Amino acid sequence: MQLLNEQLLAKGTDVSKVKLQVSQLTTQKETIKSKYEQVLNALKFAMGISIEQNLQIDPNIQYQKQGTASLTDVLLADNALREAQQTYLFAVIDYLKADLELKNSQEIFQQPNN
Numbered sequence: 716m717q718l719l720n721e722q723l724l725a726k727g728t729d730v731s732k733v734k735l736q737v738s739q740l741t742t743q744k745e746t747i748k749s750k751y752e753q754v755l756n757a758l759k760f761a762m763g764i765s766i767e768q769n770l771q772i773d774p775n776i777q778y779q780k781q782g783t784a785s786l787t788d789v790l791l792a793d794n795a796l797r798e799a800q801q802t803y804l805f806a807v808i809d810y811l812k813a814d815l816e817l818k819n820s821q822e823i824f825q826q827p828n829n
Contacts, residue, residue: 755772758770
């Protein structure tokens with residue numbers, strides 16, 4: 716980019732923008748590396764391994780082709796799960812209401828008549 720600027724094929728602002736982007740990407744790369752180290756240390760801690768011990772992690776993730784779903788399928792499944800959870804909660808609330816009413820009616824029958 717500097718060469719293009721010297722040959723007047725790019726403006727100084729273009730060079731400044733590219734330099735800023737390089738700086739931002741470098742910072743982002745360092746942040747990601749730091750977070751990776753934190754996650755790796757947390758994994759070691761969870762596994763009971765010394766932090767100084769070397770742990771090899773395969774960076775290649777193997778994806779299984781079976782069971783692939785589209786975003787629509789995932790959203791529909793998520794909505795179905797939410798509806799099922801809501802139905803369950805309503806059933807629990809209805810059960811607790813009925814149980815409370817039963818206890819109240821039993822107390823009324825057990826009270827002596829005055």
